[in-house]
Amino acid sequence: MFQKVRELSKNLAVYGVGDVAIQIVSFLLVPLYVRFLAPADYGILGLLGGVEAGAKLFFRWGLDGAFMRFWYDADDGPARQRLASTIFFFLLGLNAALLIASIAAAPFLSIRMLGAPGYTLALQLVLLNTFAIGFTFIPFHVMRIEQRTGAFSALTFGRSVATLLLRILLVVGLRYGIWGVVVADVIVTAGVMVWMVRWFAPLIRPVFSPAVLRESLAFGLPRLPHAIAQQVMAVGDRFILSRFGTLTDIGVYSMSVSFGLIPKLFLSAFENAWAPFYYATSREPDGAKTLGAVTTYVFAVLVLLTAGLAAIGRDLLALVVGPAYAAGGAVVGWTALGVLLQGVYLLTSIGLNITKHTQYYPVATIAGAACNVGLNLVLIPRFGILGAAWANAAAYGLQAVVAYLFAQRFYPIVYERGRLTRVAAAGAIACVAALLLPHMRPLVGVLVRGTTVVVVMCGLLGLTGFLRSDEWRGLVAIRGRRPMTIAPPEIVEKAGEIVTTDIADDTGMLEQTERPEHANPLRSRSS
Secondary structure, three states: HHHHHHHHHHHHHHHHHHHHHHHHHHHHHHHHHOOOOOOHHHHHHHHHHHHHHHHHHHHOOOHHHHHHHHHOOOOOOOHHHHHHHHHHHHHHHHHHHHHHHHHHHHHHHHHHHOOOOOOHHHHHHHHHHHHHHHHOOHHHHHHHOOOOOOHHHHHHHHHHHHHHHHHHHHHHHHHHHHHHHHHHHHHHHHHHHOOOOHOOOOOOOOOOHHHHHHHHHHHHHHHHHHHHHHHHHHHHHHHHHHHHHOOHHHHHHHHHHHOOOOOOHHHHHHHHHHHHHHHHOOOOOOHHHHHHHHHHHHHHHHHHHHHHHHHHHHHHHHHHHOOOHHHHHHHHHHHHHHHHHHHHHHHHHHHHHOOOOHHHHHHHHHHHHHHHHHHHHHHHHHHHHHHHHHHHHHHHHHHHHHHHHHHHHOOOOOOHHHHHHHHHHHHHHHHHHHHHOOOHHHHHHHHHHHHHHHHHHHHHHHHHHOOOOOHHHHHHHHHHOOOOOOOOOOOOOOOOOOOOOOEEEEOOOOOOOOOOOEEEEOOOOEE
């Protein structure tokens, strides 16, 4: 088991290192960006991100999850080409018609969805960009399945660097404001699509199989309501805020949420390594036990990140973006809790994918979405952006519980509940201890409160014997060994998104995206 965990950790690190490096640079540049983008500008970008999230779902039709699932069932190269080609040509024909219709309707939609005039072209560019990236999951999924982690990270890192540099040029250098963000993403996506022709070439052939399409849609379409509900939870609060508040309120909320989503850097990298890992591991005799142990380790990391961010959130906002966004301090911690609960959902709903019972995903996500909308309508008028953050966390919690109950019916996994409870308690105690420290300057607060969380949580876990003796021995034993390979068949390779937004992918997990509203309008996403 420890060899498997080591391999998963290695893939997680490779998938995440490029994105983390770029996000650190983007984070350090936020104080520069806020001099050129007002809170209301961030509000527009947040709403555009919500549009992108919804459009992405209808440009994929759940077929990205189906592609990964049925790749494992394809016996040879021609069968995989038939799968890729059938999905590609179906999306090309249907989505081209949708794109034309949505671009024609953009003048009518922009004023109603964005709440401000003058952004029709921006909306059209977002739709065009989303149409293009709707195809990139084909090579990217294959790259993940084949563990082409180096190529995957190099491509996503290169795209992120190009997006970052273009945004600096257009937003800061040429002072294009919102247009700088939108145009930079379109240019980068165009370049990536041209470059990726060489990766599509081995996969796409002039073949089309109605049988393959029927099977793929039967797997993917039931998850479309699931994905729509996911996006209601992810970005619906912005549109409700726009009815009860101002663009400035949405901008402050979006900026605060982007800080609260910092743990998603880890979660997005983990998601890329997780799907191929659990599909392969589930086929082994001790697969359920291994998956239960991995859940404990990942949950511990997420709790540490969440507790730390909740403790330093207010100081971090004050340090990086200043008083204009001070009202969002508490939003950071509640958003981080929502990410933690998304991680729980990602970890514990996998039985539905493994056993092909994906029709139960919509039940969990629609329940979460209904909870989100209902609580937003009740809480936002009274509590403003903090009410939106509460509703968001509650919705992800309900989704995780419902999905877990269904998944356990079809693929039972014995989770280590005692250790999981210990981790949650240690994280909560550490966070409270850090928050009880007296007021201090923002930089000092970030350092002192953050250190307090790490020391207290790790100390409590150490004192309560969180790591068992066999785990210590296993960790020591696997150091220096050659990593094993845990993937199925052959070879191949991922492109650029726009604005903000964290997208749930069709495997019931977070697409890195991006995920990505709930993300900094100036961070670049992969998907």
